[in-house]
Amino acid sequence: MAYWLMKSEPDESSIDDxxxxxxxxxxxxxxxxxxxxxxxxxxxxxxxxxLFYHSSCEVPGIAGIAKVASKPYPDASxxxxxxxxxxxxxxxxxxxxxxxxxxxxxxFDRVVSLEELKQHADELEGFTLLNRGNRLSVFPVDKKxxxxxxxxxxxx
DNA sequence: GCCAACGTTGGC
DNA sequence: GCCAACGTTGGC
Numbered sequence: 001m002a003y004w005l006m007k008s009e010p011d012e013s014s015i016d017d018x019x020x021x022x023x024x025x026x027x028x029x030x031x032x033x034x035x036x037x038x039x040x041x042x043x044x045x046x047x048x049x050x051l052f053y054h055s056s057c058e059v060p061g062i063a064g065i066a067k068v069a070s071k072p073y074p075d076a077s078x079x080x081x082x083x084x085x086x087x088x089x090x091x092x093x094x095x096x097x098x099x100x101x102x103x104x105x106x107x108f109d110r111v112v113s114l115e116e117l118k119q120h121a122d123e124l125e126g127f128t129l130l131n132r133g134n135r136l137s138v139f140p141v142d143k144k145x146x147x148x149x150x151x152x153x154x155x156x
Numbered sequence: 157g158c159c160a161a162c163g164t165t166g167g168c
Numbered sequence: 169g170c171c172a173a174c175g176t177t178g179g180c
Binding site for chain 1: 172173174175
């Protein structure tokens with residue numbers, strides 16, 4: 001089983017939205033970066049753990065945990081002319097963008113903020129989120145870092 | 157295939 | 169709103 005971090009702007013889709021969603025599951029639409037897509041398309045497996053990260057908000061940080069809940073399939077928004085994620089270069093025959101569904105697992109009692117994570121940079125050595133200039137919205141996380149985040153959330 | 161210009165991400 | 173970092177585009 002692998003672990004991932006997936007970023008979302010809470011204005012757009014937050015951990016609370018996932019709680020309220022039908023079957024507590026959502027399609028992770030709108031990723032338009034090839035590297036992020038490739039992780040979803042080629043490497044994610046059902047049941048993989050996902051750190052749900054809130055970005056571009058008052059307190060950026062990890063808000064909870066989700067699980068990969070589907071195999072990859074085409075992102076419908078790429079075909080929707082009215083969507084901000086519409087991609088005129090994509091076709092139904094050869095869709096460019098793939099996504100997975102993500103299911104709610106757990107909301108943290110408190111957001112483990114980016115600031116707090118930075119304060120624990122020693123234990124989190126190598127955690128991609130803390131790398132300089134990291135902008136990727138989907139990337140793999142080592143189990144040790146995943147576990148460390150859970151420990152931090154519990155105040156250990 | 158290089159690389160300058162431009163666009164986007166995302167923290168601050 | 170600023171801007172560093174980095175991805176993408178397009179001319180050559």
